[in-house]
Amino acid sequence: MVGITSIRTYIPAYRLSGDEIARMWGGRSMGGEKAVAGCDEDSVTMAVGAGLDSIKVYKGKMDGLFFATTTAPYKEKQTAAIIASALDLDKACYTSDFTNSLRAGSLALKSAIDAVQCSSADNILVIASDCRLGAAQSTFEQTLGDGAASVIIGSQDVIAKIEGNYSIFNEFFDTWRTEDDVFERGAEERFIDTAGYKPVLSEVISGLLDKYKLTVKDFSKVVYYAPDVRSHAGLAKSLGFDKGQVQNPLYAQIGNTGTASAFIMLAAALDTAEPGDRILFVTYGDGADAFILQVTDNIRKTRMRPMVKRDLERKTPINYARYAMWRGLVHMEASRLPERPPLSVQCLSREKKNILALYGVKCKSCGTPQYPTSRVCVMCHTKDNFEDYKFSDRKGILFTFSVDHLQPTLNPPGMNGVVDFEGGGRLVCELTDCDPAKTEAGMPVEMTFRKLYQTKGINSYFWKAKPVTED
Amino acid sequence: MEGIKDKVAIIGMGCTKFGELWDKSVGDLIVEAAYEAFEDAGIEQKQVDAAWIGTVFSGLSAITLAPLRLSYIPITRVENMCATGSEALRAAAYAVAAGACDIALALGVEKLKDAGTTGLAGPAVVGSSTLGTSGVAPGYSPPAAFAYLGTRYFHHHGIKPEDGKRLLAKIAVKNHHNGSLNPKAHFQNEITEEQAMKAPIVAWPLGLMDCCGVSDGAAAAIVVRADMAKNFRADPIYIKASAICVGARDGQLRQDYDFMHIEENVQGSQKAYKEAGIKNPRKEISIAEVHDCFTIHEMIVYEDLGFSPKGKAREDVEAGTFTLSGELPVNTDGGLKCFGHPLGASGLRMMYEVYKQLQGKAGPRQVKNPRLGLTHNLGGNAGTGISSCMIVGNEKGKSKQQHE
Numbered sequence: 001m002v003g004i005t006s007i008r009t010y011i012p013a014y015r016l017s018g019d020e021i022a023r024m025w026g027g028r029s030m031g032g033e034k035a036v037a038g039c040d041e042d043s044v045t046m047a048v049g050a051g052l053d054s055i056k057v058y059k060g061k062m063d064g065l066f067f068a069t070t071t072a073p074y075k076e077k078q079t080a081a082i083i084a085s086a087l088d089l090d091k092a093c094y095t096s097d098f099t100n101s102l103r104a105g106s107l108a109l110k111s112a113i114d115a116v117q118c119s120s121a122d123n124i125l126v127i128a129s130d131c132r133l134g135a136a137q138s139t140f141e142q143t144l145g146d147g148a149a150s151v152i153i154g155s156q157d158v159i160a161k162i163e164g165n166y167s168i169f170n171e172f173f174d175t176w177r178t179e180d181d182v183f184e185r186g187a188e189e190r191f192i193d194t195a196g197y198k199p200v201l202s203e204v205i206s207g208l209l210d211k212y213k214l215t216v217k218d219f220s221k222v223v224y225y226a227p228d229v230r231s232h233a234g235l236a237k238s239l240g241f242d243k244g245q246v247q248n249p250l251y252a253q254i255g256n257t258g259t260a261s262a263f264i265m266l267a268a269a270l271d272t273a274e275p276g277d278r279i280l281f282v283t284y285g286d287g288a289d290a291f292i293l294q295v296t297d298n299i300r301k302t303r304m305r306p307m308v309k310r311d312l313e314r315k316t317p318i319n320y321a322r323y324a325m326w327r328g329l330v331h332m333e334a335s336r337l338p339e340r341p342p343l344s345v346q347c348l349s350r351e352k353k354n355i356l357a358l359y360g361v362k363c364k365s366c367g368t369p370q371y372p373t374s375r376v377c378v379m380c381h382t383k384d385n386f387e388d389y390k391f392s393d394r395k396g397i398l399f400t401f402s403v404d405h406l407q408p409t410l411n412p413p414g415m416n417g418v419v420d421f422e423g424g425g426r427l428v429c430e431l432t433d434c435d436p437a438k439t440e441a442g443m444p445v446e447m448t449f450r451k452l453y454q455t456k457g458i459n460s461y462f463w464k465a466k467p468v469t470e471d
Numbered sequence: 472m473e474g475i476k477d478k479v480a481i482i483g484m485g486c487t488k489f490g491e492l493w494d495k496s497v498g499d500l501i502v503e504a505a506y507e508a509f510e511d512a513g514i515e516q517k518q519v520d521a522a523w524i525g526t527v528f529s530g531l532s533a534i535t536l537a538p539l540r541l542s543y544i545p546i547t548r549v550e551n552m553c554a555t556g557s558e559a560l561r562a563a564a565y566a567v568a569a570g571a572c573d574i575a576l577a578l579g580v581e582k583l584k585d586a587g588t589t590g591l592a593g594p595a596v597v598g599s600s601t602l603g604t605s606g607v608a609p610g611y612s613p614p615a616a617f618a619y620l621g622t623r624y625f626h627h628h629g630i631k632p633e634d635g636k637r638l639l640a641k642i643a644v645k646n647h648h649n650g651s652l653n654p655k656a657h658f659q660n661e662i663t664e665e666q667a668m669k670a671p672i673v674a675w676p677l678g679l680m681d682c683c684g685v686s687d688g689a690a691a692a693i694v695v696r697a698d699m700a701k702n703f704r705a706d707p708i709y710i711k712a713s714a715i716c717v718g719a720r721d722g723q724l725r726q727d728y729d730f731m732h733i734e735e736n737v738q739g740s741q742k743a744y745k746e747a748g749i750k751n752p753r754k755e756i757s758i759a760e761v762h763d764c765f766t767i768h769e770m771i772v773y774e775d776l777g778f779s780p781k782g783k784a785r786e787d788v789e790a791g792t793f794t795l796s797g798e799l800p801v802n803t804d805g806g807l808k809c810f811g812h813p814l815g816a817s818g819l820r821m822m823y824e825v826y827k828q829l830q831g832k833a834g835p836r837q838v839k840n841p842r843l844g845l846t847h848n849l850g851g852n853a854g855t856g857i858s859s860c861m862i863v864g865n866e867k868g869k870s871k872q873q874h875e
Contacts, residue, residue, distance in 0.1 A: 338586065343606040355607055370724050378724045400626070400730045402618035404611050404674045416611040418619060418854075420726045428723050428854070430609045436675075441626040452607060462607035 002116045003158035003293070005123070006058035007267045010049035010148040011254055011311040012037045013433050014318045018142045024320040025137045032229075034145035034255030036318060037131050039326040039410035040432055040450040043069045044079055044461065046148035047129035048086045048449040054125060054150040055087060056393070058157070062087075063121035064094040066112055068104035068128040068259045072097060073459050075179070082461065083127065085356040086449050088390060094121070102175070102225070102285030104128065105149075105259040110289060112153040113162050123154040130258030133327060135183035143228050144184060145255020149263030160270060160279065160293040166208035169287035172196045174227065193231045197284060201235055204288035205280070212292060216241060216280075219292075221269045223247040224282035225262040253312055259285075266293075267306035273299055314469060316435075325410050335408035343458050353388075358447060358463045360425060361386035369425035389425070391447065392463055396421040398443045403436045419445055419465045432464040444468040474746040477868050478568040480700035480707040481692050483512025486823040489688035489811035490657040497529045497582045498538030500689035504816075505539050505578055508691040513703055519693075520572035522546045525559035525579040526815035528586070536578065545572075552850025553762065554715065555579060556690065556818030557859035561713045563694050573695060579820075580689035581813030611674075614682055616852035617765040618674040623730035624767065625676065628782060633668075635676055639766040640667035641788050643680045646763060646802050649795060650809025652835045657684040657811030681766040686811025690819035692826075697867060706830045711843065712746035712862040714739045722854025733768075733849060735858035736775035740847070743860040744777075748868075749843070752777045753799055756862075757841030758828050760821035762849045763806040772847060773801075776860070795836060803828060803836045818859060821846035829865040842866065 015033040022029035037046060047067060055062070065087070067080040080095035098104040098111075105128030112124035129148030134140025153162075174192040176185050186192070201224065209215060216222070222245050226232030229251045236246045247269045249261070257264060262283045269279060279293040299305075324330045351372070353359045360371030366380035369389045376383050396419040407414025415431035417439075431439070432450055445465040452460040485507025487500050495503075501524075509516060521544055524536040533546035551558040556579030563575035625635040644664055650656040667680035700707035716739030722728035740752070749755045761776065763769035773784040778799055779792075787793065793801035804810050804824035807817060825844035827833045843864045850857035 337612060340606060340610065348606075368725075378719065378721060399726075400619040400623040402611065402615040402622060402674045403672075404615035404618070405672060406612035406614060406674065407610055409610070414611060414615070416609045416615055418723075418730065424726065426724055426726050426728075428609060430611070441622055452610070455606070460606045 001158050001161050002113055002153065002155050003161040003296070004151055005060070005154040005157050005159060006054045006152040007263070007270060007306045008050050008053035008057065008150050009264050009267045009306060009308050009311050010046045010053070010129075011035050011264070012041055012046065012146055013314055013316050014038060015315045016318055016320065016323050020320055021142050027137060030139070030142045032252030034142070035147050035257070036323055036326070037146040038433060040452065040464065041146070042073060042451050042459070043071045043129040043131045043148070044073055044082055044459070045449050045451055046131070046146065047083050047127045047150070050129065050148040050150035051083060051087045051125060051127050052393070054152055058152050060123045060154060060156065062089050062093055062123050062125045062152075064096070064112065064115060064124035065089060066096050066098055066108035066124060066126045068098040068108045068126070069130055070099060070102060070104065070177070070258055071131045072099055082356070085352060086461070088357040088392070102258055103283050103287060103289060104285070105263055106283035106289035106291070109151065109153065109291075110165060110167065113165070116153050116155055123152055126151045126153060128259040128263050130260050132258050133183050136329065138183070139189070140184045140186065143251070143256050145257045147254055147257035147260045147264055149260045149267055151263060157298055158296055159298045160295050163292040163294050164208065164212045165289065165291045166204060166211050167287065167289045168200065168204050168207065170196070170200050172286065189227070192227055193234065197227060197231050198235060198238060200288050201282060201284060202239065204290045205239065205282060208290040208292065214292070218278055219245060219280040220277040221245060221247055221273065222280040222282075223262065223265045223269050224280070225284045228256065250312070264308065268308040270295070270299065271306050271308050275299055322411070332410070337406060337408055340455070343455055343460060345458065355462055357390060358392035360389050360391055362389035367424070369421065369423060371425055371427050391421055391425060391427065392449070393447070394421045394423060395444060395446045395468060396465065398439070398441060398445050398465065399426070400441050401431065401439055403439070415439065417465065430464045431466065433466040475564060475568045475713060476711050476746055476748070477709050478697055479564040479694050479710045480697045480867075481710065481822070481826055481863065482695050482700055482703040482707050483508040483510070483514065483693035484691065484823045484826050485511060486655060486690040486820050487688050488655045489684070489686040489813060489820070491584050492687040493584070495687065497535070497580055500580050500582065500687065501536065501538050501578060504580070504689035504691040505576065508576070508693050512693040514574065514693060516541065518574050519576045520544060520574050521563070521566055522576040522578065523549055523559040523562045525549045525555040525577070525818070526581055527552060527555055529580055529582045529815065535580070551715070551857050553764065553812075553814050554818060554848040554850040554857045554859040555815040556820065557846065557848050557861060558715065558818070560692055560694070560819060560822060560861070561715060561859070563692070564710050564713060567694050567696055573699065575694050576691060577694065577819060578689065578691040579816040579818060581815040582687045583685050583813055584687050613852065614674040614677045614765060617768055618677050619730050620771055620853050621676040621767040624771070627729075627731055628785070630785070632676065636668050637664060638770065638785055638788055639676065639681050640664040642763070642766040642769050643667040643808060645794050646806040646808040649803050649836060650805025653804050653810065656805040656809045657686045658805070658809040677765055677767065683764045683807035684809065684811035686813050688811060688813040688816045688820065690816045690823050692819055692822060706865065708826050708829050708863045708865055709867045710861065711864050712743040712860070714742040714746065714860045716742065716858045718856055720855040728854055730853055732771060732775050733853060733856050733858065735856040736772060736847070736849060739858035739860045740776045743862050747843070747862040749862065756799060756843050756845050758803055758825060758838050759799065759801045759845040759847065760804065760806070760824055761801055761847040763802055763808050764812060764849070766808070768849065769802070769806070776845070776847060795838065800838045803833065803838060818846060818848045821848070822861065822863070825863060829863065
């Protein structure tokens with residue numbers, strides 16, 4: 001039985017409301033709010049957040065990592081390899097990027113299903129993550145949100161079996177970006193809806209139903225992508241879905257998160273699904289992919305629940321100024337502190353395991369974990385008697401901290417502190433997603449993978465500490 | 472270990488005015504400090520046998536000292552972060568004590584204000600080249616690194632934020648008062664506790680008035696063998712001890728470090744006290760110049776150096792123990808806070824004040840009948856430091872060698 005063994009989402013903590021955007025431009029609010037990646041987040045860090053959550057739940061070895069996005073940090077250089085390194089996946093893992101289409105997530109999903117079905121892999125981790133930008137005052141500015149979802153496809157402990165699928169392609173200009181575009185481009189909404197979206201979704205769904213001799217009534221839930229709320233509701237009406245059947249697209253809560261969008265909806269549907277439920281899952285973008293999923297008894301195991309509700313509830317509203325600053329929409333005054341020393345790719349290469357997966361060492365003589373890697377133990381001074389020791393998945397206590405008004409950051413004031421890890425080891429690092437007024441010595445923290453800054457075309461990714469979010 | 476107690480004497484010192492010296496170059500500062508020292512010692516430039524030049528950012532190699540036109544003598548550039556000036560003096564003193572030269576120059580210089588930046592470079596290379604050059608070291612500022620001490624000290628001792636702020640303010644007020652009496656200080660204004668407490672926050676609990684000045688300046692010392700000293704002047708100052716104590720970044724890596732003291736300060740001062748034969752520093756030391764880069768550090772230094780019992784600095788600050796008229800005056804020249812902090816010069820600037828005080832030439836800041844003075848620097852920060860502690864006196868005891 002091939003299917004989903006784990007599904008998790010990563011919704012960034014910040015929300016920008018349509019009202020706030022309208023206030024900024026004196027325009028019309030479309031209502032609701034969108035999830036906004038923090039100033040130290042991008043499609044890579046969100047993917048790592050979702051992926052870590054998935055592999056924490058499902059412990060099998062990953063034979064492949066498929067990463068889907070339309071907002072990869074590099075045009076030339078694989079993103080999946082960065083993510084696999086941060087997730088500390090086994091080196092013998094087939095990594096691949098699926099890009100350029102909003103359907104990239106389901107294209108990756110289909111490839112993962114095929115690989116497991118033909119026994120070329122036991123488990124494949126599929127992660128979709130996007131962080132698209134709408135130009136100031138555009139509709140996209142109000143509708144595009146940031147987020148990620150990760151799905152493990154396997155054949156053991158499946159929570160939702162894949163019973164069938166059907167795909168079509170369609171060359172069509174609805175939304176696009178050229179190589180140099182920063183902001184989303186789009187055709188007129190009525191044109192997209194009536195000439196592209198609706199006919200393509202109708203065709204793929206009827207194709208699927210015909211192929212498997214099913215009707216819409218055979219599904220307890222239909223989960224499908226749409227460019228926006230209106231086209232989402234319009235499709236339900238024209239295809240005759242019952243209100244109770246339709247999964248809320250969450251656009252009013254987090255916006256349209258691109259390749260991650262349909263997966264986040266699917267995770268929300270599985271949050272409340274019962275064994276035996278049949279789910280219709282449809283994605284869209286240069287064509288469409290439709291899947292039939294059947295929920296198994298494993299869904300009752302609480303640890304398998306995606307918990308989207310929890311992710312949606314953790315939110316911090318931001319104003320437009322902060323959004324503009326984070327996304328680089330305005331020129332900010334440069335810091336007057338001296339610049340950081342230039343990045344060394346040689347150093348990044350030599351220490352990739354320490355930097356990307358936060359590996360230190362543990363002394364085999366005295367048992368003290370330490371970061372970074374040492375040759376002589378910081379505690380007992382024994383030379384070269386260490387084993388690798390990973391800190392990224394360990395919780396800790398914030399021993400002391402500071403709120404730094406000089407630190408160059410797009411989310412002032414800078415927060416940094418001293419983390420004492422459970423089981424030993426100490427790290428002085430930056431803090432993120434934490435409210436200065438609520439930060440105190442002794443507070444429990446956990447590690448999160450973030451983008452520190454970009455320089456000379458290189459993104460510097462590393463780990464920061466953030467307040468523990470209880471499951 | 473024999474040590475250098477009473478083997479070396481300082482016979483001349485110089486110190487420029489510190490501040491935003493827009494119209495002076497590194498060379499100007501070097502020449503001014505050195506020539507004041509030559510004149511004070513009564514020697515000529517050509518009598519210098521060897522020299523040590525300390526700077527962190529304002530020069531590379533011994534060539535930095537070229538403006539003095541010292542001709543074909545051994546010169547070495549030294550660097551030990553904020554302890555650089557003291558490091559230069561230590562090297563010169565050791566060379567004289569070893570008999571490698573008779574007259575040595577130690578000079579420290581820094582021209583921070585030419586960089587056009589605010590404050591100092593962050594801990595880009597925190598003891599590990601790895602974290603530094605791979606660019607993932609946390610990008611916090613130096614005040615933040617010292618704020619860790621305040622956060623933890625207040626948390627541990629249950630000091631309320633406003634009480635803690637007031638405590639730190641008292642230290643800033645004291646140093647500003649002392650600075651106001653010093654024409655060479657960068658800042659010569661008095662401030663009130665309220666002003667200090669209300670100043671903009673830089674890194675909680677540290678506000679602007681808790682942070683030292685970022686300045687340009689230079690200071691210099693001429694050292695000779697102790698037995699030669701009286702040939703140059705009647706009131707030479709004798710080096711009693713010099714300790715540099717460097718940690719292995721333990722505090723940033725080990726959970727047993729408490730962020731309420733600096734181990735390098737504790738161990739370094741203990742070594743210096745032992746070398747100088749000091750049993751009770753609070754009673755025996757007449758004047759101390761300590762590294763008040765941030766007020767919280769001055770407070771912690773009181774405990775680290777044994778001036779106050781552990782956890783009791785608060786009581787001494789409130790009692791005025793370290794004011795000009797107090798039991799043990801600290802930072803009589805205004806300290807880093809007001810005199811300013813050109814990194815490479817600071818250790819020698821501290822010694823300049825102690826030297827003048829021990830000679831009774833400190834003018835309105837003069838403390839009564841001082842006998843022993845101490846200078847202290849900390850390079851780096853909490854958990855990863857380089858501490859220097861030097862002790863000098865105006866009376867020559869007998870060195871161990873002479874005892875034998």
